[in-house]
Amino acid sequence: MTLIVDKIGAAFPLDGYDNGPDYGKYQMVPLDGTRTLTIKTDKLPVDVEVSKSNARAILIGRFRKKDGSPIPGIEPSRMANDTVFRIPAGTEAQFDVKGQAFANAFISVNEVSGGDDITFSDGIIIGVKPKITKKVAFVYFSDMRGDVKSLFTAKGINPRDVMAKANTSFLSQLNLELQELEPGKPIDEVKSARDFGSPINVDAIMAPEKDKASFVMTSEVFTNFPRLFPRTHFVFLLTRPVTSKSQSDVIDVNIRFATNTNVIFFTPSTSNVDETMKAFMHETGHACGAQHVTARASIMFPHLGPSLTMRFLGEHIESVHNVGPVFPLAI
Known part of the structure; x- marks a missing residue:
């Protein structure tokens, strides 16, 4: 059976492949950028072509064998969206996909017998995505229990470093980049006279306050730094560790409130760099439109765990770029 897989030699690449x-295979390709895929043929040759629906969105080509040598009958430098590329049987080949227009396209793969009858068909959805940027800000939020900035320092967590590392994955998977609103400027601090408890319970704060802590805290930030919103x-x-009665095992809590501005609670609950990065990416995914999934390996699985990876699924890439569901797609 013929297979389309991700790049040769990459066991777990984070490049928007799913x-x-x-819904089948999916690959994000940056607008005006390229991604490389691998096709492995079995006992029959294979025809690879761009389906007519949204063919303008991509070009495919530069087919070559695993060792980089040319494939007989295919011009090594050719890129096209109106050509059938025939790959011989028993071949492991790479090919490039170039994004030309903001749309979804489909590459079909058909095994052919001696009489050109299709015996097996497969394909992959290509989501061509322009680069999007999100302007973000960091704010330290301390209360009467102490200075939060020193707590982050003690844990060895630099929020800007976390964002810089996360951006590498966001760009490769989503073609998304977070940009700090005021880079290089000291991070703003709120020093509240209130006591929010330890850990902070975002569902409620101590009497006589009846409001949820999340609302009170974000209101104070809005009051102190209206320029940010x-x-x-x-x-x-940036707060002390957070808990929630309604969400077990919570490390970060994503809040959407009335100003239509997302606030992400980023806490030093752990000094584990891997967990901190995953929590940061998960909550950023929410803020950009991604929802929870049941796939335990995806970054959008609801809870941290040993099987959680930094992989976004195709549905998350589509959600972030607001182009509708991955399927149905006209072929």
């Missing part, structure tokens, strides 16, 4: 059980897509609120 082999989703519900019209200019940012979301704010990372």
